[in-house]
Amino acid sequence: MVRIAVLVSGSGTNLQAIIDACKSGAIGNGAIKLVVSNKKDAYGLERARNEGIKAVFENKEEAVLELLESEGIDLIVLAGYLKILSPEFIRKYENRIINVHPSLIPSFCGKGYYGLIVHEKAIEYGVKVSGATVHFVTEEADAGPIIMQGAVPVLDSDDASSLQKRVLDVEHKLLVEAIDLYCNSRLRIDGRRVYTNGK
Amino acid sequence: MVRIAVLVSGSGTNLQAIIDACKSGAIGNGAIKLVVSNKKDAYGLERARNEGIKAVFENKEEAVLELLESEGIDLIVLAGYLKILSPEFIRKYENRIINVHPSLIPSFCGKGYYGLIVHEKAIEYGVKVSGATVHFVTEEADAGPIIMQGAVPVLDSDDASSLQKRVLDVEHKLLVEAIDLYCNSRLRIDGRRVYTNGK
Numbered sequence: 578m579v580r581i582a583v584l585v586s587g588s589g590t591n592l593q594a595i596i597d598a599c600k601s602g603a604i605g606n607g608a609i610k611l612v613v614s615n616k617k618d619a620y621g622l623e624r625a626r627n628e629g630i631k632a633v634f635e636n637k638e639e640a641v642l643e644l645l646e647s648e649g650i651d652l653i654v655l656a657g658y659l660k661i662l663s664p665e666f667i668r669k670y671e672n673r674i675i676n677v678h679p680s681l682i683p684s685f686c687g688k689g690y691y692g693l694i695v696h697e698k699a700i701e702y703g704v705k706v707s708g709a710t711v712h713f714v715t716e717e718a719d720a721g722p723i724i725m726q727g728a729v730p731v732l733d734s735d736d737a738s739s740l741q742k743r744v745l746d747v748e749h750k751l752l753v754e755a756i757d758l759y760c761n762s763r764l765r766i767d768g769r770r771v772y773t774n775g776k
Numbered sequence: 777m778v779r780i781a782v783l784v785s786g787s788g789t790n791l792q793a794i795i796d797a798c799k800s801g802a803i804g805n806g807a808i809k810l811v812v813s814n815k816k817d818a819y820g821l822e823r824a825r826n827e828g829i830k831a832v833f834e835n836k837e838e839a840v841l842e843l844l845e846s847e848g849i850d851l852i853v854l855a856g857y858l859k860i861l862s863p864e865f866i867r868k869y870e871n872r873i874i875n876v877h878p879s880l881i882p883s884f885c886g887k888g889y890y891g892l893i894v895h896e897k898a899i900e901y902g903v904k905v906s907g908a909t910v911h912f913v914t915e916e917a918d919a920g921p922i923i924m925q926g927a928v929p930v931l932d933s934d935d936a937s938s939l940q941k942r943v944l945d946v947e948h949k950l951l952v953e954a955i956d957l958y959c960n961s962r963l964r965i966d967g968r969r970v971y972t973n974g975k
Contacts (some may be wrong), residue, residue, distance in 0.1 A: 676948035681905055684883045703968035705925035706880055708905060728927035733971045769902035772932045 578762040582611040582650040584641075584658040589621025591656035594749035594757060596628055603753055607760035611648045613641055615660045638666055645670075652759060655714065656752070659691055664716045672766060674714035675759065677752045679744045681708040681726055681761060686719035694739035696744070705731050707740060709748040711755040713766065722771045724764060725751045778959040781810040781849040783840075783857040788820025790855035790876060793948035794955060795827055802952055806959035810847045816861045837862055844869075851958055853914065856953070858890055863915045871965055872914035874958065875921055876951045878943045880907040880925055885918035895936035895943065904930050906939060908947040910954040912965065921970045923954045923963060 583592050592612065598604040612625035612632045625632035631648070635641050645653065655676040667674065678686055679695050685707070690698065699707045708728040715721035727747040729742055758764050759775055765772045780798075782791050789813065811824035811831045815828035823867040830847070834840050844852065854875040865938045866873065875887055878894050884906070889897065898906045914920035926946040930939055957963050957972055960962040 662832050681880060681883065682903070683901060684880065701968065702882060703922050703970060704881070705909075705922055706907060706927050708927070710904075723902050723904055728907070733969075769900065770932075771902060 579607040579651045580610045580649050581607050581652045581654060582613065582617045582645055583609055583654045583656050584621055585612065585614050585621035585656050585658045586616050586659040587619055589624050590745060591752055592621045594753055597755040604757045605761060607756060611644060611650060613644060630684050638663055649683055654756060667714055667716055672713055675755060676712055676714050677769055678710045678719050679748060680724060682710040684717055688718055693737050693741060696740045700735060700737050700740060701755060707731050709744050709751055711751045722766050722769050724771045727751050777854050778806040778850045779809045779848050780806050780851045780853060781812065781844055782808055782853045782855050784811065784813050784818055784820035784855050786818055786856050787817050788823050789944060790947055790951055792823055793952055797952040799897060803956045804960060806955060810843060810849060812843060822902040837865055853955060858892045866913055866915055871912055874954060875911055875913045876947045877909045877918050878934045878947060881909040881918055881922060887917055892936050892940060895939045900938060904942060906930050908943050908950055910950045921965050921968050923970050926950050
């Protein structure tokens with residue numbers, strides 16, 4: 578059983594999708610053992626507590642690392658976690674940190690692209706297709722090996738908020754699939770490419 | 777009836793898709809009146825001649841401009857045209873030049889990204905979704921307002937060639953749709969966004 582920690586900063590809808598998938602069996606061989614938020618009032622913490630999952634407000638990285646170790650965490654999922662992790666943290670959990678980003682990387686990503694801003698930029702640029710990306714975390718922001726991507730249409734009637742909503746549905750789906758693949762040892766990283774052993 | 781010129785450099789499969797669409801009626805209110813290639817042996821020229829369309833090998837921009845004028849061309853379609861157009865040319869036909877690019881712009885585009893190289897870069901980067909973009913041409917390469925985009929999956933088994941083939945199918949489809957919309961005055965440009973008056 579892969580022991581999962583989920584790091585959040587906000588309302589935690591991606592966290593909820595992971596919780597639901599662990600319960601339904603859509604994520605096999607994995608269980609959330611810890612939820613950490615760098616924001617005291619993040620609703621994600623409440624979601625975790627409602628499920629009987631250990632939920633901790635902690636802003637200091639050193640303390641987060643201690644928590645991860647004491648809980649024997651194998652996989653860290655960043656689900657709307659807006660704090661930058663240090664290179665030391667990332668190296669310690671190399672190829673064991675997964676992030677979800679609300680665009681088709683390498684478009685609309687990197688420093689300064691988070692939350693609604695990503696969708697504002699996509700709308701401004703006038704793209705007709707956007708999407709979501711689940712990737713391993715490396716030291717460079719949003720540049721790690723890509724596990725899954727999903728496309729969504731951008732409609733003439735869209736603004737950033739309506740696009741965000743459509744992308745979020747895909748984020749939930751891809752994140753759950755990627756975690757399931759990880760927990761079942763189905764992902765193989767070769768340079769920048771991530772292979773999935775065929776289903 | 778919108779008078780269309782298609783500029784090619786190579787085999788002209790996108791040109792063929794446009795020819796077929798004009799015949800079938802998938803492109804309404806438009807007709808190809810001129811095909812120009814900057815390569816003498818481009819098979820695109822032969823495709824045009826086979827259809828009784830005026831086909832000219834011409835490498836000098838001034839001479840191309842004269843041809844466009846003498847044929848009363850309304851819309852220029854770049855279908856695998858690898859020569860850079862001058863700012864003067866582009867200004868003269870502002871919002872009347874359409875290009876197709878084999879990626880989801882703004883990913884894998886700009887200077888140096890053409891032909892198979894685009895797909896090599898996408899494969900190297902490890903994206904799971906690529907696609908095609910049809911856009912209006914502005915002075916900055918691959919940066920004009922986007923008319924249509926279509927996504928294609930990148931498979932674990934893909935190399936640049938197999939990805940190119942899958943993207944090319946989408947290029948044909950999008951290019952035909954975009955030309956049909958243009959010829960029926962259905963496109964409206966507002967800043968960087970292109971709106972399609974609802975069907």
